[in-house]
Amino acid sequence: MKRRKTGPSGVVEAPLDTRAQARAKEEGLPSVKDGRLKTYEPGDNVAKFLDLLDRRVSRSLAVSLTACVHCGLCAESCHYFLARPDDPTMTPVWKADQIRQIFKRHVDWTGRLAPWWVKARTLRDDEDLNRLKNIVFGSCSACRRCTYNCPMGVDTGLLVRFTRGLLTELGIVPEGVFNVSRDQWETGNQMAVTETDYLETLEWMRDDVRTELGDDTVDIPVDKPGCDILYTINPREIKFDPRSIAHAAKIFHLARESWTMPKWGWDQTNFGLFSGDDKLGAFVARNVYEAAERLGVKRIVISECGHGYRSTRWEGYTWAGHEQKLPTESVVVTLKRYLEAGRIAVDPARNAEPVTFHDSCNIARSGDLVEEPREVLRRVCADFREMFPNRRENFCCTGGGGLLSMAEYRPLRLEVAKIKADQLRATGAKLVCTMCHNCVDGLADVIKHYKLPLRVVQVLELVSNALVIPGRSGS
Amino acid sequence: MPHIEIEGRRIEVNEEGFLANPEEWTEETARLLAKAEEGLEELTAEHWAVVTFIREYYLDKKLAPMVRKMCQATGFPLMKIYDLFPSGPAKGACKVAGLPKPDGCV
Numbered sequence: 047m048k049r050r051k052t053g054p055s056g057v058v059e060a061p062l063d064t065r066a067q068a069r070a071k072e073e074g075l076p077s078v079k080d081g082r083l084k085t086y087e088p089g090d091n092v093a094k095f096l097d098l099l100d101r102r103v104s105r106s107l108a109v110s111l112t113a114c115v116h117c118g119l120c121a122e123s124c125h126y127f128l129a130r131p132d133d134p135t136m137t138p139v140w141k142a143d144q145i146r147q148i149f150k151r152h153v154d155w156t157g158r159l160a161p162w163w164v165k166a167r168t169l170r171d172d173e174d175l176n177r178l179k180n181i182v183f184g185s186c187s188a189c190r191r192c193t194y195n196c197p198m199g200v201d202t203g204l205l206v207r208f209t210r211g212l213l214t215e216l217g218i219v220p221e222g223v224f225n226v227s228r229d230q231w232e233t234g235n236q237m238a239v240t241e242t243d244y245l246e247t248l249e250w251m252r253d254d255v256r257t258e259l260g261d262d263t264v265d266i267p268v269d270k271p272g273c274d275i276l277y278t279i280n281p282r283e284i285k286f287d288p289r290s291i292a293h294a295a296k297i298f299h300l301a302r303e304s305w306t307m308p309k310w311g312w313d314q315t316n317f318g319l320f321s322g323d324d325k326l327g328a329f330v331a332r333n334v335y336e337a338a339e340r341l342g343v344k345r346i347v348i349s350e351c352g353h354g355y356r357s358t359r360w361e362g363y364t365w366a367g368h369e370q371k372l373p374t375e376s377v378v379v380t381l382k383r384y385l386e387a388g389r390i391a392v393d394p395a396r397n398a399e400p401v402t403f404h405d406s407c408n409i410a411r412s413g414d415l416v417e418e419p420r421e422v423l424r425r426v427c428a429d430f431r432e433m434f435p436n437r438r439e440n441f442c443c444t445g446g447g448g449l450l451s452m453a454e455y456r457p458l459r460l461e462v463a464k465i466k467a468d469q470l471r472a473t474g475a476k477l478v479c480t481m482c483h484n485c486v487d488g489l490a491d492v493i494k495h496y497k498l499p500l501r502v503v504q505v506l507e508l509v510s511n512a513l514v515i516p517g518r519s520g521s
Numbered sequence: 522m523p524h525i526e527i528e529g530r531r532i533e534v535n536e537e538g539f540l541a542n543p544e545e546w547t548e549e550t551a552r553l554l555a556k557a558e559e560g561l562e563e564l565t566a567e568h569w570a571v572v573t574f575i576r577e578y579y580l581d582k583k584l585a586p587m588v589r590k591m592c593q594a595t596g597f598p599l600m601k602i603y604d605l606f607p608s609g610p611a612k613g614a615c616k617v618a619g620l621p622k623p624d625g626c627v
Contacts (some may be wrong), residue, residue, distance in 0.1 A: 225624040237625045239587070247589045254599070282626050285587045286611045289599065315626060351626075450626060456536040457523075484626050490608070 055135040056126070056461075058184045060454040062086065062176045063221045070228055077231035082325065086217030092169045096152050098212045103153060110205050111149045113198045114139060120192035120202065125441050126185060129462035136462075138192035138202045141181050145209045172218070179218050182209045184455040188320070188447030189407040194438060203412075206447075211322025219321060222451035226317045230330055235313035237281035247284045248307065251292040255299065258292075259515065264299045266291070269341060270306040275380070276343040277307050278314035278334050278358070280351045280483045290349065293510035294377060300513065301389040305347075311337030314348045316357035319408075320448030324365045331362025338372055346374040350504045352406030352446070352482030356413045376409070378419050378481050378505050385425050392426050392512035400429040401508065402475035404489060405440040406482035419481055422505055426512040433473045441466050443480070445488025460495045467496035477503050525557045532557075537612075539622040546576070546619030555617045559607055568605055568617075570595045575618035585615050585623045 067085040070078050077083035103111070120138040121127045127136040134140050147167035150157030157166030169175060190203035213219060214227075229238040245268065252266040267273070277298075283290050298305050311333035318327025338346050348355050359374045384390045403423055409415045416437050423430045435441070444463040449455055470478060470492065478489055478500050489502045522541065525532045530553060533541040538558045540546060551572055555561040561568070574594040578586040588610040592599055606613030611627045 222624060226626075229624065237623075243587055243589065247587065250589055250592075280626060282611075285585075285625075286609060286623075286627060288588065451624065453536040453539075453622060487612075487627060490612075494608075 054133070056130050056133050056185060056458055057135050057177070058180050058455050058458055059177075060180055060184065060220070062172070062179070062218060064217065066221045066224050066228070067217055070224075075228065075232055077228065082329075083228055083231050084215050084217050088172065091172050091175055091216050091218070094216060095169065095175060095212055096148075098215055099149065100153055102208070102212070103149070106201070107204060107208055109199070110142075110201045111146050112154065114142065114146065114200045115198060117197065120196055120200075123191045123195040125189075125191075125444065125465040126458075126462045129464045135181075136185065138186070141186055142200070142202045142205050144178060144181050145205055175213065175216065175218050178209065179213050179220070180455075182206045182213070183220050183223070183448070183452060185458065186447060187407075187442045187444060187449050187459075189442035190411050191407070191439070191441065194411055207319070207322045209322070210320070211324065214321040214323050220452040220454060222453065223317065223321050223448055226448075226451055227321055227323065227326055230313070230317055230326060234310060234330070234333055235281045236315050236317060237285045239281050239284050241309065244284055244312070245309075247288050248291065251288050251295060255292050255296045259296065259299070261299075264295065266295050267306040269309045271341050272343075273304045273306040273341065274344045275303060275305040275347050276334075276338045276341060276345070277305055277347050277349065277377070278312050278337075278354075279307070279349040280315050280354055281313050282483055283349065290504060290506050293506040294349065296510055297381065297384070297390060297506070297513070300515065301384045306341060306343070308334075308337035308341060311335075314354040314358045315351055316354060316362065317448065318365065319353050319357045319361060327357060327362060327365035328367070331358055332366040332368060334358055334362070335366065335368050335372075344372065346372055347377050347380050348375065349377050350481040350483065350506060352408035352413075352484055353448075355406075355415070355482075356408035360413060376415055376418075376481065378422055379415070381505065381509055382418050382422050385422060390509075391514040391516070392509065393514050394426055394428045394512060396512045397427040397477075397508050398429070399476040400431055400474065401427045401477045401479050401503070402431050402433045402470070402473040403436070404433065404443060404470075404478050404480040404485055405437055406480060406485050407440070407442050407446050409481060410440060411438045419479075419505055422509065423479060426508050431473055431475055433469050433475075433478075435469075441469055443482075443485040443488030444492060445484055450484055450487055456491075460491065463492045463495065466492050467498060470498055470500060471496075475500065477501055477508075479503050479505060479508060481505050525553070527553050527557045535622065537622050539616050540619045543579075543619050543621050550619060551617050554619070558616055559613055561606075561617075564617075567595075567597070567601075571597070571602065571605060571614050572618045575615055575620065579618065579620050585611065585620050 130136045151166035156164045248266045256264045316330045363370045
């Protein structure tokens with residue numbers, strides 16, 4: 047790597063904000079009382095951190111902590127560094143080194159024997175822990191593009207999540223992450239939507255689709271046993287944007303799908319992935335798996351959500367120690383099946399504007415779902431064009447890793463979004479499609495900030511637009 | 522502190538453009554936030570119907586209302602909310618109504 051001059055550090059100096067934690071304690075929330083939701087206590091947090099680090103390091107983490115040869119290839123793959131090329135603190139290797147140095151000092155024999163030789167370093171106080179928080183939460187969207195490009199197989203994404211988990215255990219977390227974790231622990235969904243609100247919104251969308259299709263048999267069944275599909279969603283679909291629920295219900299109806307949504311266990315998102323808290327990850331994922339078993343469905347289908355897909359399809363079974371008995375798929379795979387089997391008819395001319403596709407990191411790089419959305423888009427859009435780089439090499443929307451919910455890191459996020467903005471602009475597309483709600487907002491922020499002539503859409507919306515409804519001419 | 526400067530006024534906001542001190546909201550702030558953040562030159566009676574409802578709901582419950590409640594209270598269909606506020610109910614309407622940023626994936 048070329049040596050460059052050192053610029054000012056981009057690490058955000060956000061103080062530790064514990065106001066939400068204090069409120070949660072005051073209110074006596076059950077999750078706080080029984081210790082599932084951890085809160086900050088001043089005291090010897092460094093000793094606790096080092097103890098957790100020692101106990102939790104696994105073999106795969108130890109490999110990532112020791113195998114790095116500082117070749118610098120990761121730097122060239124990181125949008126933070128590409129946008130701030132004079133700032134070494136933006137390289138994945140520097141970020142990973144902040145935990146690596148502590149590991150070397152306290153766990154690895156090389157640093158215990160000769161700390162100066164391997165640049166081992168210790169932590170002094172809670173300020174140091176807070177600084178570590180600002181690095182692992184604030185200067186990395188955990189997109190794993192560096193991991194994918196590391197010749198030594200160092201998983202910096204794993205190290206970042208691991209470190210986040212240790213800090214979360216001590217209550218040293220951004221307030222936004224704390225708030226969402228609190229809501230998931232307390233209510234089973236990340237936006238604290240009540241059961242009444244959930245059911246009412248589903249009925250509302252059902253009635254809208256009935257009106258649109260002029261068909262009173264349209265239904266959004268809840269807790270109906272023995273269906274083929276259990277459909278699970280992101281709470282933001284209920285709270286702020288239920289259009290996607292209507293699109294799904296319309297398509298399921300036309301495909302004559304046997305489906306239901308669960309009354310409990312409907313949130314497929316999972317802040318355990320972002321906070322590094324495997325226990326929260328297990329709790330939320332298990333809710334979905336148990337709903338599927340309780341209702342006797344044959345398949346779990348996950349609405350368009352990147353981290354929800356990765357959590358529910360891949361990581362959740364491990365966190366929850368739950369045997370995977372049912373196929374667990376993204377709704378985009380379900381749509382692809384309908385199109386291939388002719389269960390729905392579409393006319394791509396109805397999506398005439400040029401569309402490009404943004405691969406969500408958690409779906410493509412970490413979820414191995416790459417070609418399926420493209421096959422769907424080619425069938426429902428007249429002008430589908432790739433952005434470059436794409437697929438597993440795509441750049442993050444910049445809002446990943448939970449960054450959307452951490453306002454304090456937003457200025458840096460939007461600064462480094464220059465890379466994403468250039469990539470989007472070069473496509474010349476009018477619409478950017480993504481199968482992740484997080485990316486929807488991440489991309490919308492980039493588009494607004496960089497004044498790009500683009501609109502964000504999702505796969506369900508484009509398929510819904512393209513539907514040719516039987517018995518209806520020109521519909 | 523991040524802030525917006527518009528029409529000679531300075532409004533303190535958080536990093537996402539949500540009012541830093543939600544209790545300091547006035548109708549004038551709403552007009553300025555709508556202009557600066559949503560590109561709305563003026564707020565019509567329809568905008569105000571949504572904004573006033575959100576504001577009252579928030580003062581009562583300390584929560585952002587669901588979009589379902591916004592539509593019920595105003596009688597608007599869902600798509601109307603997106604027509605009125607380009608950034609949608611959370612990042613558009615709630616911001617103009619002076620709420621803090623809602624928690625979660627938004």
